[in-house]
Amino acid sequence: MRDTDELIETLAQDAKPVTPLAPPLMRAGLLLAGLLAAMGALVAFGGHVEETIAHLSRAPFALELIGALAAGVGAVVAAVMLSIPGRARAWLNLPVPGLVLWLAGGGLECYRQVEELGYVPTSMFASQDCFVFIMAAGLPSAAAAYVFLRRHLSIDAVRVMALAGLGAALLAAVLLQLVHAHGTNPVDFVTHVVAVTLLMLFAMAVGRFDFRRP
Amino acid sequence: MFVMIGHWPVIEGLWAPVQQRDETSETASARWQRLMRAAQGGDQRAYAAFLKEAAVFVRVIARRYHRDGGAVEDVVQETLLSLHRVRHTYEPGRAVEPWVAAVAKARAIDALRVRMRRAADETEASDGQLHEVADSTAGADSRHEAQAEVAAALAALPAGQRAAVRMLKIEELSLAEAAARSGQSVPALKSLLHRAMLSLRAALKGSNDA
Numbered sequence: 001m002r003d004t005d006e007l008i009e010t011l012a013q014d015a016k017p018v019t020p021l022a023p024p025l026m027r028a029g030l031l032l033a034g035l036l037a038a039m040g041a042l043v044a045f046g047g048h049v050e051e052t053i054a055h056l057s058r059a060p061f062a063l064e065l066i067g068a069l070a071a072g073v074g075a076v077v078a079a080v081m082l083s084i085p086g087r088a089r090a091w092l093n094l095p096v097p098g099l100v101l102w103l104a105g106g107g108l109e110c111y112r113q114v115e116e117l118g119y120v121p122t123s124m125f126a127s128q129d130c131f132v133f134i135m136a137a138g139l140p141s142a143a144a145a146y147v148f149l150r151r152h153l154s155i156d157a158v159r160v161m162a163l164a165g166l167g168a169a170l171l172a173a174v175l176l177q178l179v180h181a182h183g184t185n186p187v188d189f190v191t192h193v194v195a196v197t198l199l200m201l202f203a204m205a206v207g208r209f210d211f212r213r214p
Numbered sequence: 215m216f217v218m219i220g221h222w223p224v225i226e227g228l229w230a231p232v233q234q235r236d237e238t239s240e241t242a243s244a245r246w247q248r249l250m251r252a253a254q255g256g257d258q259r260a261y262a263a264f265l266k267e268a269a270v271f272v273r274v275i276a277r278r279y280h281r282d283g284g285a286v287e288d289v290v291q292e293t294l295l296s297l298h299r300v301r302h303t304y305e306p307g308r309a310v311e312p313w314v315a316a317v318a319k320a321r322a323i324d325a326l327r328v329r330m331r332r333a334a335d336e337t338e339a340s341d342g343q344l345h346e347v348a349d350s351t352a353g354a355d356s357r358h359e360a361q362a363e364v365a366a367a368l369a370a371l372p373a374g375q376r377a378a379v380r381m382l383k384i385e386e387l388s389l390a391e392a393a394a395r396s397g398q399s400v401p402a403l404k405s406l407l408h409r410a411m412l413s414l415r416a417a418l419k420g421s422n423d424a
Contacts, residue, residue: 004290007294007390008266012265015258015301017255085303085312085313085320086316155296
């Protein structure tokens with residue numbers, strides 16, 4: 001008990017003024033604005049926006065793209081919200097509707113490719129470029145989110161970084177659709193899901209490492 | 215209206231009893247919000263008052279996870295250190311209790327994890343281990359040689375482990391004092407000390423066997 005009282009005195013003597021964080025929704029908006037601006041710049045240089053818009057007339061493709069975007073944005077917002085101690089766990093559910101849309105849209109698009117277009121898979125590694133793209137675009141976004149959240153990551157680091165990694169990966173998947181606008185075949189879609197999952201797991205590992213650091 | 219009147223120095227005397235009544239009738243929640251706002255502004259007295267009250271609240275939460283009094287107090291101290299580190303994350307105007315409770319719960323679960331990991335280990339570090347380690351060098355020709363072996367083994371430890379041994383075993387600081395001095399968490403220090411003791415024991419056993 002005496003130790004605790006001494007600790008309180010020590011901490012109080014060390015109490016310098018601190019600037020409270022801006023409201024988390026504002027900070028989430030700032031982080032998203034940065035990530036989306038970077039995506040926009042990449043699309044402006046190498047994107048096929050007109051083709052993508054043309055493909056949006058197909059409901060499965062539209063569902064897949066809008067779902068990935070909604071889930072990515074939702075995951076980033078949830079990561080920022082949950083990085084603040086005491087925020088409702090319900091924020092974890094924010095990316096779920098988008099994820100359902102993404103998986104449903106991707107599944108339907110795969111079905112269309114197989115049933116209507118007669119797609120026959122050749123190799124499970126046929127879409128390795130997609131994998132490399134999602135990783136290459138997602139890792140810097142996840143790193144940016146980590147830097148943005150790092151200062152107050154100590155409470156729920158693994159969960160927060162899981163959401164940040166998921167958001168970064170899904171936004172990278174959206175970017176992929178914008179720079180090579182064509183339908184998603186089953187191998188493509190499995191590759192996308194694997195890349196997103198791996199990036200999320202990597203982000204969780206980073207969160208765990210950060211959390212364990214003395 | 216009262217707030218407006220309170221700013222007029224002419225009737226400050228009239229305002230004072232109202233202020234006093236307001237303070238005594240202030241809810242605990244509002245009081246914590248006020249203290250945290252002041253603490254974020256660098257008010258050390260308000261911060262100390264808040265931490266003292268928060269420690270009581272945290273102790274209740276810690277007891278839900280730990281029965282041992284020492285473990286409960288470790289969680290309380292670790293939570294206070296965490297609150298100190300993340301005090302900028304409290305958003306003025308919001309309730310303080312969920313913020314404190316979330317940190318306390320996280321630290322209580324961390325302590326449970328550490329305890330489970332330790333239980334899985336074969337050896338438990340205890341306060342008397344440094345002496346045991348020294349005693350284990352009984353085969354050395356003299357006490358001086360034994361001390362030299364311990365010193366050499368200490369010097370071979372990684373810097374973090376060596377610092378933990380120095381603070382907790384040689385200088386006999388409390389965990390809280392060592393945590394405050396080193397900027398590390400209490401569980402991290404315990405873990406460093408535990409690993410240091412295992413390394414020392416292995417090193418000195420090796421030198422005796424040789």
